[in-house]
Amino acid sequence: xxxxxxxxxxxxxxxxxxxxxxxxxxxxxxxxxxxxxxxxxxxxxxxxxxxxxxxxxxxxxxxxxxxxxxxxxxxxxxxxxxxxxxxxxxxxxxxxxxxxxxxxxxxxxxxxxxxxxxxxxxxxxxxxxxxxxxxxxxxxxxxxxxxxxxxxxxxxxxxxxxxxxxxxxxxxxxxxxxxxxxxxxxxxxxxxxxxxxxxxxxxxxxxxxxxxxxxxxxxxxxxxxxxxxxxxxxxxxxxxxxxxxxxxxxxxxxxxxxxxxxxxxxxxxxxxxxxxxxxxxxxxxxxxxxxxxxxxxxxxxxxxxxxxxxxxxxxxxxxxxxxxxxxxxxxxxxxxxxxxxxxxxxxxxxxxxxxxxxxxxxxxxxxxxxxxxxxxxxxxxxxxxxxxxxxxxxxxxxxxxxxxxxxxxxxxxxxxxxxxxxxxxxxxxxxxxxxxxxxxxxxxxxxxxxxxxxxxxxxxxxxxxxxxxxxxxxxxxxxxxxxxxxxxxxxxxxxxxxxxxxxxxxxxxxxxxxxxxxxxxxxxxxxxxxxxxxxxxxxxxxxxxxxxxxxxxxxxxxxxxxxxxxxxxxxxxxxxxxxxxxxxxxxxxxxxxxxxxxxxxxxxxxxxxxxxxxxxx
Amino acid sequence: xxxxxxxxxxxxxxxxxxxxxxxxxxxxxxxxxxxxxxxxxxxxxxxxxxxxxxxxxxxxxxxxxxxxxxxxxxxxxxxxxxxxxxxxxxxxxxxxxxxxxxxxxxxxxxxxxxxxxxxxxxxxxxxxxxxxxxxxxxxxxxxxxxxxxxxxxxxxxxxxxxxxxxxxxxxxxxxxxxxxxxxxxxxxxxxxxxxxxxxxxxxxxxxxxxxxxxxxxxxxxxxxxxxxxxxxxxxxxxxxxxxxxxxxxxxxxxxxxxxxxxxxxxxxxxxxxxxxxxxxxxxxxxxxxxxxxxxxxxxxxxxxxxxxxxxxxxxxxxxxxxxxxxxxxxxxxxxxxxxxxx
Numbered sequence: 001x002x003x004x005x006x007x008x009x010x011x012x013x014x015x016x017x018x019x020x021x022x023x024x025x026x027x028x029x030x031x032x033x034x035x036x037x038x039x040x041x042x043x044x045x046x047x048x049x050x051x052x053x054x055x056x057x058x059x060x061x062x063x064x065x066x067x068x069x070x071x072x073x074x075x076x077x078x079x080x081x082x083x084x085x086x087x088x089x090x091x092x093x094x095x096x097x098x099x100x101x102x103x104x105x106x107x108x109x110x111x112x113x114x115x116x117x118x119x120x121x122x123x124x125x126x127x128x129x130x131x132x133x134x135x136x137x138x139x140x141x142x143x144x145x146x147x148x149x150x151x152x153x154x155x156x157x158x159x160x161x162x163x164x165x166x167x168x169x170x171x172x173x174x175x176x177x178x179x180x181x182x183x184x185x186x187x188x189x190x191x192x193x194x195x196x197x198x199x200x201x202x203x204x205x206x207x208x209x210x211x212x213x214x215x216x217x218x219x220x221x222x223x224x225x226x227x228x229x230x231x232x233x234x235x236x237x238x239x240x241x242x243x244x245x246x247x248x249x250x251x252x253x254x255x256x257x258x259x260x261x262x263x264x265x266x267x268x269x270x271x272x273x274x275x276x277x278x279x280x281x282x283x284x285x286x287x288x289x290x291x292x293x294x295x296x297x298x299x300x301x302x303x304x305x306x307x308x309x310x311x312x313x314x315x316x317x318x319x320x321x322x323x324x325x326x327x328x329x330x331x332x333x334x335x336x337x338x339x340x341x342x343x344x345x346x347x348x349x350x351x352x353x354x355x356x357x358x359x360x361x362x363x364x365x366x367x368x369x370x371x372x373x374x375x376x377x378x379x380x381x382x383x384x385x386x387x388x389x390x391x392x393x394x395x396x397x398x399x400x401x402x403x404x405x406x407x408x409x410x411x412x413x414x415x416x417x418x419x420x421x422x423x424x425x426x427x428x429x430x431x432x433x434x435x436x437x438x439x440x441x442x443x444x445x446x447x448x449x450x451x452x453x454x455x456x457x458x459x460x461x462x463x464x465x466x467x468x469x470x471x472x473x474x475x476x477x478x479x480x481x482x483x484x485x486x487x488x489x490x491x492x493x494x495x496x497x498x499x500x501x502x503x504x505x506x507x508x509x510x511x512x513x514x515x516x517x518x519x520x521x522x523x524x525x526x527x528x529x530x531x532x533x534x535x536x537x538x539x540x541x542x543x544x545x546x547x548x549x550x551x552x553x554x555x556x557x558x559x560x561x562x563x564x565x566x567x568x569x570x571x572x573x574x575x576x577x578x579x580x581x582x583x584x585x586x587x588x589x590x591x592x593x594x595x596x597x598x599x600x601x602x603x604x605x606x607x608x609x610x611x612x613x614x615x616x617x
Numbered sequence: 618x619x620x621x622x623x624x625x626x627x628x629x630x631x632x633x634x635x636x637x638x639x640x641x642x643x644x645x646x647x648x649x650x651x652x653x654x655x656x657x658x659x660x661x662x663x664x665x666x667x668x669x670x671x672x673x674x675x676x677x678x679x680x681x682x683x684x685x686x687x688x689x690x691x692x693x694x695x696x697x698x699x700x701x702x703x704x705x706x707x708x709x710x711x712x713x714x715x716x717x718x719x720x721x722x723x724x725x726x727x728x729x730x731x732x733x734x735x736x737x738x739x740x741x742x743x744x745x746x747x748x749x750x751x752x753x754x755x756x757x758x759x760x761x762x763x764x765x766x767x768x769x770x771x772x773x774x775x776x777x778x779x780x781x782x783x784x785x786x787x788x789x790x791x792x793x794x795x796x797x798x799x800x801x802x803x804x805x806x807x808x809x810x811x812x813x814x815x816x817x818x819x820x821x822x823x824x825x826x827x828x829x830x831x832x833x834x835x836x837x838x839x840x841x842x843x844x845x846x847x848x849x850x851x852x853x854x855x856x857x858x859x860x861x862x863x864x865x866x867x868x869x870x871x872x873x874x875x876x877x878x879x880x881x882x883x884x885x886x887x888x889x890x891x892x893x894x895x896x897x898x899x900x901x902x903x904x905x906x907x908x909x910x911x912x913x914x915x916x917x918x919x920x921x922x923x924x925x926x927x928x929x930x931x932x933x934x935x936x937x938x939x940x941x942x943x944x945x946x947x948x949x950x951x952x953x954x955x956x957x958x959x
Contacts, residue, residue: 095676101713107714110717115696115713119683120687121658121683124696198657
C-alpha cells in the first residue's frame with residue numbers, strides 16, 4: 001500500500017454514553033466524508049443494554065487511498081462522556097487531538113475530568129459543548145452535533161457537505177429538527193475556526209472526488225441485504241438476534257417493494273425450517289442469525305444437507321458461548337458453521353473479509369446453493385456486520401437469476417430420480433408441482449428415488465455423493481475463494497486469515513514489508529470445502545505461517561493444520577474487540593526474527609539530550 | 618505504607634516546571650500535578666520571538682519531549698483554569714468543576730500583560746505575545762516587512778522588537794512609563810537606550826502617550842494608534858508590552874496575604890499553610906530593603922521554582938536573586954539586560 005504526502009489517513013473516535021448521540025454524530029461524519037470521495041471504514045461499539053448508560057464509541061477511518069481496517073490509534077478523540085472516554089485517551093496518537101466538554105454541568109470527582117488524562121504529547125481542546133448547544137438551539141440535546149461541527153471546523157472539513165448530510169439524515173423529521181441541528185453544527189464549526197490548531201492532523205483533498213457521487217456507505221449487514229435483493233430473494237424468514245437483526249429490519253422495508261416476503265418466525269428453528277421449506281419449492285430464501293441461533297438451526301441444516309435443498313443462512317458471530325457477549329465481536333462459530341450438526345453434514349461455508357465481500361458472498365450464495373443443492377452459510381461477525389465501508393456498487397447486477405433448465409431426462413423406465421448419481425454428483429432437481437417429476441424428500445437416508453433406505457451401500461453412495469458434489473464449489477467462477485497478497489515466491493512469514501480479521505492482517509503485512517520482512521497474506525473465503533491445494537502452495541512458500549483469529553482455540557488454524565497435516569502458528573484472541581494490527585505485526589516480527597525498528601527521531605534525540613543536560617534522566 | 622504526598626503546582630512556566638523536576642528528584646514517591654492554562658507542555662516563552670526566524674512548530678520550542686513527563690511521573694493538566702484555592706480544605710477548584718486536593722501547593726501562575734486603563738477598551742484590536750498560539754497569530758497577521766506598533770516596550774517586548782528588526786519587519790515603539798520594565802532607568806540612561814533602539818531601526822515615539830487604537834483606514838495598514846497629541850501611527854499589528862501583573866485572582870479566598878502579588882517569606886512560603894509561591898506571581902520579603910519585592914527575569918524565576926521545591930521537601934533556604942536587574946549598553950551600543958539571560 002503506497003502512500004504519498006498528499007494522502008489523507010486519519011481516524012476519529014467519538015465516545016459517549018447511550019443517548020448522547022454518539023453513533024449519530026459518527027454516522028454524519030462518515031457519510032459526509034464518503035460523499036466527498038474519501039474511503040471510509042467505520043465501526044461502532046455500543047452496549048448490550050438497550051437503555052441505560054453504557055458506552056458507545058464510533059471509530060471512523062477516513063483515507064484517500066484504500067485501507068483495510070481501523071487504525072490502532074486514532075488521530076482525534078471526541079468525548080461526550082468523560083468516564084467512558086478516559087480509557088480511550090491512550091488510543092490517541094502523539095500530537096493528535098482530544099476534544100471535550102470543559103464546563104460540565106455537575107461536579108466531578110477528582111481525576112474524573114478528561115483533561116487530567118490527556119497525555120502530554122496530545123493536544124487538548126476544551127469547549128463548552130453544552131453551553132454552545134443551548135445557545136444555538138435552546139437545548140443541550142444537540143451536544144453531539146456541536147462537537148461534530150467543532151471537530152469539522154478544527155480539521156478544516158468542508159462545511160457544505162456536512163450541511164447536506166445533516167439535511168439528508170433528518171429529512172424524515174420535522175423541518176425544525178434539521179434546522180436545529182444545522183445551527184448546532186455551525187455554532188461548533190464557527191468556534192473552531194477561531195481556534196489556533198496545535199495538532200498535526202492533516203486532511204488533504206480526496207484523490208477521486210468523482211467517485212464520491214457513486215460511493216455509498218454500507219455496513220456488512222447492509223451489503224448482505226443488497227446482495228440478497230440483487231439476487232432476487234423471494235422470501236426471508238428470521239428471528240431477531242444481535243448482530244444479525246438489522247438484516248431482517250432492512251429486508252422488511254425493501255422486500256415488499258419487489259413482491260418479496262419477510263416473516264418473523266417464533267424462533268430460529270422455525271426460521272430455518274421455513275427457509276428450507278421455501279427452498280424446496282424453488283424460491284430463493286434466506287435466514288440470518290448469530291451463534292446461538294445457528295446452534296438451534298443445526299438439526300435443520302442437516303435436513304437441508306440430507307434432502308439436498310438449497311438455502312442461504314447468514315451467521316453473524318458474536319462473543320460466546322451461550323448468550324455470551326451479544327455486542328462484542330468474535331470468530332468462534334467457525335467450527336459450528338463448518339461441522340455443526342448431526343452426522344456427516346458437510347455444507348458450503350463462505351466467509352467474506354470486507355463489506356464488498358459481504359455483498360458478493362450474499363448475492364452469490366443463492367446461485368451456489370441452487371447449483372450444489374445444499375445449504376450455504378455466509379459467515380460474518382459483529383465487526384464485519386456493523387462495520388461501515390465505502391463501497392462503489394456495481395453498475396450491472398452480477399446476480400441476475402438465470403432461467404432454470406427444464407429437466408428432460410426421465411431415467412430408465414421413465415421414473416424421475418431426484419437423487420440420481422451423476423458425473424458431478426449433482427442430481428437433476430425439480431420442485432413440487434412439476435408434472436412427471438414427483439419424488440420423495442426425507443431426512444432419512446434414501447436411495448436415488450428419494451425413498452428411505454438404510455442399506456449400507458446406499459448410505460455409502462449417498463454420503464459419497466453429498467460430499468463429492470461440494471468439491472465442485474472449489475471451481476466456482478465469479479467469486480474469489482482464496483487470494484494471496486503481498487510478496488510473491490518464498491517469504492519469511494505468511495499470514496493466513498479469514499473473515500473480518502483479514503483487514504488487520506493486510507495492514508500488518510504491509511507494515512511488515514515496510515520493515516523489510518518478506519511477507520505474504522492469504523485470505524480464505526471458502527471455508528468449506530477448503531481450497532486446500534492453494535493453501536498448501538501458500539504454506540510451501542512460507543517460512544512460517546501465522547493464523548490470527550478471534551477465538552480461543554484457533555479454530556481456523558485447527559481446520560487448516562488438520563487438513564494440511566502441517567503446523568501453523570496460532571494467534572488467537574478473545575477480547576471482544578477486533579484484533580490490533582500491532583499485535584499481528586509483532587508476531588510477524590517475532591516469527592521472522594526481526595524486532596521492531598528503533599525509530600528515534602531527530603527531535604527525540606534533541607529532547608533526550610536536553611533532558612540529560614537538565615539532569616533529568 | 619504512607620500515602621505519597623501530593624504536590625500541586627499551578628503554572629507550568631519556568632518556575633513551575635523547574636519545581637516539578639526538582640520535586641521529583643528529591644521525592645521519588647511523591648505525586649506531582651502540574652496545572653496550567655496552556656494547551657502545550659512547558660516551553661520557554663523567551664524563545665517565542667524565534668517564530669519570526671522560522672521556528673513555527675511548537676515542538677521545536679520544547680526543552681524536553683512530552684514523553685518525559687510520564688517518565689518523571691508528572692501529571693500535566695493543561696487547559697485547566699483554577700478558579701479558587703481553599704487553604705483550609707487544601708484544595709484547588711477548577712473551572713471544569715473538579716476539586717483537586719493537595720498536601721502542598723506551589724503557585725507559579727506568573728503574570729499577565731498589564732494594559733493601562735485608557736487602552737483597555739481597545740484590547741480586541743491588539744495582539745498579545747503571551748503564548749505560542751498568540752505569537753503565531755501575530756506572525757500570521759503581520760505581512761512581510763510589515764509594521765508592529767509596540768506600546769510600552771518592556772524587556773519582553775524589546776526582545777521581540779530586536780528579532781523583528783533583524784528579520785525585516787518594522788517596529789514603531791510608543792514609549793510609556795513601562796518601557797524597559799522591569800528595569801527602573803533614570804532619564805539619562807533612558808535617553809541612551811532609546812537612542813540605541815533608534816539606531817537599530819526602531820521608530821520611537823516618546824513625546825506623547827497612546828490614548829486609542831483604531832482600525833486602519835481603507836487601503837492603509839490594519840491598525841492606527843492615536844497619541845494624546847493627536848499623532849496617528851499606522852501599523853499592521855498593535856502589541857502592548859507594559860510589564861506584567863501577577864495572576865492572583867484565584868487566590869483571593871485562599872487565606873494568604875496579597876499585596877500586588879502573593880507575599881512570601883525569603884524561603885518562598887506564603888502566609889497560608891502548605892502554600893508556596895514562586896516566579897512573577899510573588900513578592901519576596903527583602904530584609905535589606907525592608908519591603909516585599911518582585912524579582913523578574915528567567916534566571917530568578919527558575920531559581921525560585923527550584924528553591925521552593927527544595928523547601929517543600931525539607932530544605933530551609935532563602936532566595937537570593939541571581940539576576941540583579943541590570944540594563945546597560947555594551948561597547949557596540951547594544952542594549953544588554955540580565956532579564957534576557959537564560
